[in-house]
Amino acid sequence: xxxxxxxxxxxxxxxxxxxxxxxxxxxxxxxxxxxxxxxxxxxxxxxxxxxxxxxxxxxxxxxxxxxxxxxxxxxxxxxxxxxxxxxxxxxxxxxxxxxxxxxxxxxxxxxxxxxxxxxxxxxxxxxxxxxxxxxxxxxxxxxxxxxxxxxxxxxxxxxxxxxxxxxxxxxxxxxxxxxxxxxxxxxxxxxxxxxxxxxxxxxxxxxxxxxxxxxxxxxxxxxxxxxxxxxxxxxxxxxxxxxxxxxxxxxxxxxxxxxxxxxxxxxxxxxxxxxxxxxxxxxxxxxxxxxxxxxxxxxxxxxxxxxxxxxxxxxxxxxxxxxxxxxxxxxxxxxxxxxxxxxxxxxxxxxxxxxxxxxxxxxxxxxxxxxxxxxxxxxxxxxxxxxxxxxxxxxxxxxxxxxxxxxxxxxxxxxxxxxxxxxxxxxxxxxxxxxxxxxxxxxxxxxxxxxxxxxxxxxxxxxxxxxxxxxxxxxxxxxxxxxxxxxxxxxxxxxxxxxxxxxxxxxxxxxxxxxxxxxxxxxxxxxxxxxxxxxxxxxxxxxxxxxxxxxxxxxxxxxxxxxxxxxxxxxxxxxxxxxxxxxxxxxxxxxxxxxxxxxxxxxx
Numbered sequence: 001x002x003x004x005x006x007x008x009x010x011x012x013x014x015x016x017x018x019x020x021x022x023x024x025x026x027x028x029x030x031x032x033x034x035x036x037x038x039x040x041x042x043x044x045x046x047x048x049x050x051x052x053x054x055x056x057x058x059x060x061x062x063x064x065x066x067x068x069x070x071x072x073x074x075x076x077x078x079x080x081x082x083x084x085x086x087x088x089x090x091x092x093x094x095x096x097x098x099x100x101x102x103x104x105x106x107x108x109x110x111x112x113x114x115x116x117x118x119x120x121x122x123x124x125x126x127x128x129x130x131x132x133x134x135x136x137x138x139x140x141x142x143x144x145x146x147x148x149x150x151x152x153x154x155x156x157x158x159x160x161x162x163x164x165x166x167x168x169x170x171x172x173x174x175x176x177x178x179x180x181x182x183x184x185x186x187x188x189x190x191x192x193x194x195x196x197x198x199x200x201x202x203x204x205x206x207x208x209x210x211x212x213x214x215x216x217x218x219x220x221x222x223x224x225x226x227x228x229x230x231x232x233x234x235x236x237x238x239x240x241x242x243x244x245x246x247x248x249x250x251x252x253x254x255x256x257x258x259x260x261x262x263x264x265x266x267x268x269x270x271x272x273x274x275x276x277x278x279x280x281x282x283x284x285x286x287x288x289x290x291x292x293x294x295x296x297x298x299x300x301x302x303x304x305x306x307x308x309x310x311x312x313x314x315x316x317x318x319x320x321x322x323x324x325x326x327x328x329x330x331x332x333x334x335x336x337x338x339x340x341x342x343x344x345x346x347x348x349x350x351x352x353x354x355x356x357x358x359x360x361x362x363x364x365x366x367x368x369x370x371x372x373x374x375x376x377x378x379x380x381x382x383x384x385x386x387x388x389x390x391x392x393x394x395x396x397x398x399x400x401x402x403x404x405x406x407x408x409x410x411x412x413x414x415x416x417x418x419x420x421x422x423x424x425x426x427x428x429x430x431x432x433x434x435x436x437x438x439x440x441x442x443x444x445x446x447x448x449x450x451x452x453x454x455x456x457x458x459x460x461x462x463x464x465x466x467x468x469x470x471x472x473x474x475x476x477x478x479x480x481x482x483x484x485x486x487x488x489x490x491x492x493x494x495x496x497x498x499x500x501x502x503x504x505x506x507x508x509x510x511x512x513x514x515x516x517x518x519x520x521x522x523x524x525x526x527x528x529x530x531x532x533x534x535x536x537x538x539x540x541x542x543x544x545x546x547x548x549x550x551x552x553x554x555x556x557x558x559x560x561x562x563x564x565x566x567x568x569x570x571x572x573x574x575x576x577x578x579x580x581x582x583x584x585x586x587x588x589x590x591x592x593x594x595x596x597x598x599x600x601x602x603x604x
Contacts, residue, residue: 032206041069051255074169075104083137085109093141101140109179112188114235131159183207190347201432211425212350213249218396220310220358222250229255229278231262241351266290274304282312288326306334314343320388344392350426354468356393363391363467373483375417391467399424409447421454478510497545500529507578518555522578527562535591556594564588
C-alpha cells in the first residue's frame with residue numbers, strides 16, 4: 001500500500017482568478033446568450049437547430065435558428081406588455097415552447113425561472129416554495145393548461161403570477177429589438193434540488209453560461225458535424241446548459257426527447273443515438289444502469305453506437321461497476337469505452353467543475369476503504385479489498401480547484417480528503433435574496449493566505465495526478481464512533497444484498513440518540529414482491545451485509561412502499577427528507593425493525 005503522494009496536488013489556482021475570469025469572458029466569441037442566438041439566426045437562418053419528439057422515434061417537429069429568433073422576439077414583446085426588464089418569469093413548458101419562452105425572457109431582459117410542474121394529483125410544495133422565493137410576475141407556458149389544473153391556477157393566483165402562453169405572442173414579423181445585456185446580466189435562477197433544505201435560486205449570469213459552454217467545448221471538441229440527443233429535463237442544469245445550449249453554442253443539431261419517454265423505455269435514448277448518429281450525449285448514473293437492465297439481444301442487434309464520442313455520466317454519484325457493465329453490454333454495438341466520460345459539477349458552478357477530456361481513458365484508483373473512513377487516501381489493490389474510485393478529470397478553463405480542510409479552512413496535505421473549493425468564471429454570483437447563505441457558500445477564503453473568494457461545494461474529494469476524485473458529500477457523511485462513513489457506500493451494499501430491494505431507492509443516515517449517533521436505513525422494496533415480502537429475511541440480509549462490509553450495526557431498518565422514497569427533481573435521494581420522515585413517522589412503511597446499537601463494532 002502507498003499513500004497518495006505529492007503529485008496529488010490540486011488544479012493550480014491562477015495568480016488572480018478574478019482577472020483571469022474577466023479575461024476569459026472578454027475573449028469569448030459572444031457577449032451574451034442573446035448575441036449567440038442572433039449570430040446563428042443571421043448567419044444560418046434556415047438551418048434546423050432543434051428537433052422534437054415525444055417517444056424518441058419520430059422527430060417531426062423542428063425549429064430553425066431564424067424561426068427561434070423570430071418567435072423569441074415575439075415572446076419578448078408579449079412579456080414587455082405585462083412586465084419590465086428584471087422581472088422574473090416562471091417557465092413551465094417543455095419542447096419548442098420552452099425554447100421560445102427562454103429566449104423570449106432573455107431578449108426582454110427578464111430573468112427566467114425554470115421549474116418542474118408535478119403531474120396532476122402530486123403536491124405543488126416545491127413549486128410553491130420557488131414562487132415564494134422568486135416572486136415571478138408572469139408564468140409562461142401553462143395558460144392553456146390551467147383549466148385542467150385548478151391547483152396550479154390557485155397557486156399562481158395566490159402569488160399574483162399571471163399565466164401566459166407563448167402562443168399568445170403575435171405571429172406577424174416581430175418588431176421587438178433584441179436586447180444585449182452583456183456578460184454580467186442575470187440570465188436565470190437555477191433552483192437547487194433541495195436535497196438538504198428548501199430550494200435556493202442560484203443566480204446564473206450570461207457570462208457564467210458562456211464560460212461553462214467554452215469549458216465543455218474545450219474538453220469535448222464539438223464541431224458543426226456534432227450531434228446531440230437529449231432526454232434530460234430542461235429545468236435541470238445539465239439538461240438546460242449541455243442538452244439545450246451547447247448545440248446552439250457550437251452550431252450543431254440537437255434531438256430533444258421527453259424525460260418520460262426515456263423512463264418508460266430507456267433504450268429509446270440509445271436507439272435515437274443510433275438512428276441520428278449522435279456524437280455527444282449526457283445522463284445521470286441511474287440512466288446508464290437502466291439501459292443495461294432493459295437491454296436484450298433483439299434490441300442490441302439494432303443499435304449502432306460507433307458515432308458516439310462523448311457520453312457524459314454526471315449529476316449524481318457514479319459507480320465504476322455501472323460504467324463497466326454499460327461498456328461491456330454495448331461494446332458489441334460499436335461503443336468506444338473511452339467515450340464514457342465521468343463529470344462533476346453543480347448548479348452553483350452553472351454546471352461543470354471538472355470532466356474527463358474526450359478520448360482519454362477513464363482514470364481508476366483502488367484505495368483502502370478503512371483509510372477512506374479516516375479521511376486518508378491510501379492505494380490498495382481491488383483484489384485485496386480496495387474500493388475503486390473513478391477520476392472526474394479537470395477544468396479546461398482558468399479555474400482553481402482546491403481541496404480544503406472544512407474545519408481549519410486550510411489546504412489539505414497530499415493524501416488527505418477535504419472539501420472541494422472552486423473559483424472560476426463559471427461560478428454563479430450567489431443565491432437569490434439569501435445574503436447569509438451566499439456569504440457562506442460563495443465567499444469562502446483560504447485561512448493561510450486569505451485567498452478567495454471560493455465556492456464551497458459541500459462535496460468531498462482529493463486530487464491524484466491531475467484528476468479530481470469524489471468521495472462523498474460533507475453534510476451527508478455519517479460519523480459513528482469517530483469513523484466517517486459515506487451513505488452512498490452503505491446504500492449500495494444494502495441494495496445489493498437482496499433482490500427484493502430497489503437499486504438507487506434507499507437512504508442511509510444517522511440519528512442522534514443522546515448517547516451517540518446510530519445508523520438507520522430507509523429502503524424501497526420492489527413492486528413485484530411488495531405484497532408477498534418476507535420482511536424478516538430481508539432485514540436480516542441488510543443487517544448482515546452492513547456488518548460484514550462496513551463493520552457497523554444497523555439501529556433501524558424501514559422498508560417502504562415502491563415509489564415513495566423522497567427524491568429531488570433531478571433524481572437524487574433526499575436523505576434529509578427521509579430522515580425527517582422516519583423521525584416524524586410519515587414514511588409509507590411496509591415493515592420497520594429496530595434494535596438498540598451501543599457497540600462500536602460488530603466484530604471481535
